[in-house]
Structures are given as structure tokens and as C-alpha cells.
Amino acid sequence: MSKLKNTKLFGLFFVLAMALSGCGKPYLSVLRPAGEVAQEQFNLMMLAVYIMIVVIIVVVIIFILAVFKFRRGKVGENFMPKQVSGNHKLEIIWTAFPILLLLILAIPTVTLTFKLADTKAMDKVDEKGKNKEMIVNVTANQYWWEFEYPNQQIVTSQDLVVPTDTKVYFRLHAADVKHSFWIPAVGGKMDTNVDNINKFYLIFDSKKAKDADNVFYGKCAELCGPSHALMDFKVKAMDKADFDTWVKDMQGVKKAVAATSDSAKEGEKVFKQSCIGCHAVTPTGKGAKGPNLTTFGERTRIAGVLEHNEENLKKWIKDPDSIKPGNKMTGQYKVSDSDIDALAAYLMERKVEN
Template identity: 30%
Template sequence: MRRDIINTAILWFVLTFLAELLLPNFPFPIQAAQEAVFSDESFRVLLVLGMPVFTFVVAVLAYSLWKFRARGDTLEEGAPIRGNSWVSGVWLAVTGGLCVLVIVHPGLTGLAKFAGNPQAQLVVKVTGKQWAWDVEYPAQGIVHASELVLPEGQRVEFQVTSSDVLHSFWIPAFRNKIDAVPGTVTRMYVTPNKIGSFEQDYNLRVQCAEICGAGHAIMSMPVRIVSAQDFQTWVQTQAPPTDPVKRGELLAKSQGCTACHSTDGSPGVGPTWKGLFGEQETLADGTVVTVDEAYVRESIGNPSAKIVKGYNDGLMPKNFGTTLKEGQINDLLAYIASLK
């Protein structure tokens, strides 16, 4: 028995040493916010302190499988193993202490860090919808932004909600995320600390982290972190365009239309918009229609009325007819008609 304990301890030490040797090389995404630094540090502590527990279980199981395996035709029962209340008590105390140290304490302090100091310098309203993010900067008068632009070094308050189903607002480079719940506004605080963009690192993006339907995987938005001066310059350039085609393009991106309808002729979840206006389309029931203003308006208000052959029904949200204003629909029509 003593030898078995020694052998198990040696195996445990070797496995723990190898595991801890590899942990420093564990890859993390870019840290683009102060909260990401704390999150990664907590995760490393969890790995370093939790790994010996994992390797201990593996060592005991592996040694037991090898040492006490059946040999030959022997079917005799092994000697009974007596319980030891002292060992059980120590083990429960150690594991309970590790749980408090590794899980409970970092969790509580982490929540305090993420939610503390709510004096935000910038408020961004975010609305999730199938399958896009609608971003608004109320103090700056910016609505329907096509990307999430944030100033470096300023604390940002995200006011997150949903207009249809449950979504989850997540930026991998920031680590923390929060649910977007219909009828409820949830808040998340972040302090960006690294200038960058989605083009430089794909972790700088808003990504839905809650399965929300067929377009869940493509429900994303690019994030760009700029200096405070560049942010003010960007704000000044965000005046609504006067060209209806340009307004329609921005609206299509902000409402998630281009997530399903391509504008370059490439295949997608829905028919491409390139060269669509004025053409004839064959519907699922075999009839042929001309894609004119009346057809587009009907498809926005009642997307299930006329389904193009080869495409599925039920994917397009059915509330655009009530959420979009008449002027916005006109802008979309102008944009679709311009895609020759």
C-alpha cells in the first residue's frame, strides 16, 4: 500500500510538472480592454491551481488501472479497502478551499471589477435582432452605425437589448459578454486600451454568443478602436447622407439585410440583390414575377407571401414591415435598384 501511494505521488508530480510547463504557452486572443487583462489573469490562476487536482485524479485512475488490472485467469476478489475519515475530511477541506480560492473569490472580485465605477464617458445603445446588431450613440446623435467605433482609454457603457429573441453581446477581444434580452436593458462596462480594427485582428468584432436562428453564425459587426481625437473626427463624419442610395446601403448593413442577401452576385441565404431589380424570378409555386417596387415592398412586409424557388421560407424576420419607416423602405428600394 505504501509503495502504491509513493508510485501514485510520483506519477502525479510528473503529470503536474508537464502540465504546468505547457500552461505558459496557452494562447489567448488579443487583449483590447482593461477587463480582458483581469479575465486572462483569473483564467491562468484557475488553470495553475486547478491543474494539480485534475492530474491527481488522472494519476490515481491511471495507476489503479495498471496496478490492479486482472492478470491471467485469476477471478479472486481483491482485499477490501477500508475508509479513512481523516483522509476524507482533509480531502474535502482542501478541495473546498480550492473552490473558494480558485472559483468563488475570482468570480466575485471579477464581477465587482466589471460592474464597478459605472461613470461611463461614452454610452452606446446596442439592439440585437435576427441577425444583426443595431448600434446607436445617443449623445452624439448617431443611429444605425455600420461598425462599432470606440475611443481608446474611455470607459464605455453598453446598454444592450433585443427586438426579437434572446441574443448575447460578445466581443472576444474584450472577453466579457452579456445577454440581449427582449424588453430588458442590460448593461456592460468596458475600457478599451488598444488601438486596432477587425481588419487587423478578427477578435475585434461583435459576435452573437447565443444560438438565435439560422443566421446566428453570421450575426457579427466589426469593431474599431481609435484615439480620442480620431473618435471625435469620426463622429463629425457620421452626419446622415443626403443620397437615398447611400442611406439605403447603410440601412441594409445596419438591419442585417446583407447578411443574407449579397450585393455582388455571390450565393447566400436569400437571393442576391445584384441585378435583381427589374428582373423576373420564378417562385416556389412555379409562377413568375417581376421584381419591381411592389414586389419588394410586399417581400419586406410579408416575406412568406412569395418565396423564390430554391430558397427556404421562415428565415427573414417578419417585423420589418412595422419597424421600418416609409422613408427607409424608399431608401432600400433606391439601393436595390442601383445594384446593376
């Protein structure tokens, strides 16, 4: 019996340890804030934790004192403690102290809430009707993400590219059902709704980005269907100069980058027949039924989850449902195995960075 209990206990600790080992990664952890917004949210959380610790310590001390001081064996069978009902001093203390603690918590919480909700700058325009802020319009789809840069007039999918040490404003929207946009290390989360647009901003710290190899992980944080847990995206955080170069490269792609190898040329033909209805291969294709594939060859993941290589790509095209159950690409085209080889060659050549 006790052996079984031990095994169970050990098992529980093992599982907890495994779960905890997922924490603390610089590209994913709320506990390692990688920007001003995340840092402020973290500080607020720690303030609440410290207050709770103080309350717990006070309560536990009083409890232990009571247990030891007023043991029946010590004070006798008929001991009657001092009666304090209606004691003004005590009542003032236990009313004022919690109010004080709540104030210490409430003032920074309300202040920060208003500060982080201040997105006025993203709606301001100059005489030419132009906005100077860094803005990204996010559209969440089952089970992929689209990122549109209205001021730069480009679109990406799955990979959010942002400049570091800059306020990046987001307009959040969902195309089908409710999702939630979350970059754990940098801030959020905020719902993406179908009926309205939610706005907020984040700041990506350049030093912290270096610790994370310039790639943060993003997640959907609202249960949205069978593949919800696989609705991941990546955030490439680069310094302002690199970001500007990337934008120029993207804007330079006016028509689909030409296929070079024979296999890729073959793939292009198949792609134009079977895939182009849902997938754009130029960076202006917004609102298509599937992710924009202009930069597909530069991704670190396929469909947000698979490691990025040709073999996995073929697996995805052959049977996407085995990878992301319930996705909206399954069953929408018919291609042979040789078509798939050619398509993979074509898609691996989709790159804009020189």
C-alpha cells in the same frame, strides 16, 4: 474494416483541425484577449484550467500507483489492504483540499463579477445633466444591430465604432426576441432582452487593435431565428483623436449627403419612394425598421455577411431572402432591375469620412 476505421478517424481529425484553424485569429479569438475585460476573463479561465490540471494529475498518479502496486499477481489472492474508514487525517485532507481549491477559484470569480458589473459611472450626470462617459446603446434586431451614441447623438448600424483604451459602457436591449451581444476577442457575452436593459463595459486595447487591423468581429450568441448564424457585426476600434474626428463627421451630416453621379441621383428617387420608410440616411435616424445606411459606402460587409461590393449589393436588394433567410426586408418593396442598379450606385455613395 480497419481501413474504413482509419478513414473515419482521419476524417474526424481533419474536421477537428479545420475547426481549430478558425481559432486564434486576433480579431475573433477568446484566446487572444484584446482588452482589459477580455484579459481578466481569460486569466480567470486559465486559473480554473490550472486547478483542474492539478486535480487531474493528482488523481491520475494515485490511480496509476494503485493499479501497479496492488496488482493481484503481485500481492496475492487473499491480500486485504489496510482499512482506512474513519481515518481522521485522511478525511481532513480530502475535505480541506477541495475547499481550498474552491476558495482559490471563488474569491477572484466573485471579485471580478462585481468589478465588471460596476456601471454606476454611466448613470451619473453633472450639473448640466450631462454624462461624460463613452456610452453606446445597443439594439439587437432579427438579424442586424443598431448602435446609438446618446452623448454624441448619432446612430450607426452593423458597424460599432469605438475609441481604444477607453471604458466603453453598453446598454443592451432587443427589439424583437432575445439575442446576445458578443465580441469574442474583447469580452462579453451578455444577453440583449426585450423586457429589460442589461449593462456592462468593455475596453479595446490600442496595441491589440493594431494587430487586428483595427477591426474586431462581433456575433449574436443566442439562437434567434433562421439567420441567427449570419447576425454578425464589425467593431472599428480607433484611437481617441480618430474617433473624435469620426464623431464630428457624423454630426456634420444634418441631411442626406447629396448624390453625385447621374445613376446615383436616379437611385435617390427610387430610394425615397421604396426604402426610406425603413432606412434612414442621416445619422440621427434611430429605431427605424431597418439599418441606418448613412455610412453604408464605408462598410466592410453588406448585411453583416456579404463582401462589400456593388455586385453583392445588387444581389441583396434583388433577393435578400436568398442571403439571410427570414429577414424582415424581404417582400416589402417592388423595384425593377434598372432601379436596383441606380439604388446600388446611390448607396455606394453613402459616406461620411473625408
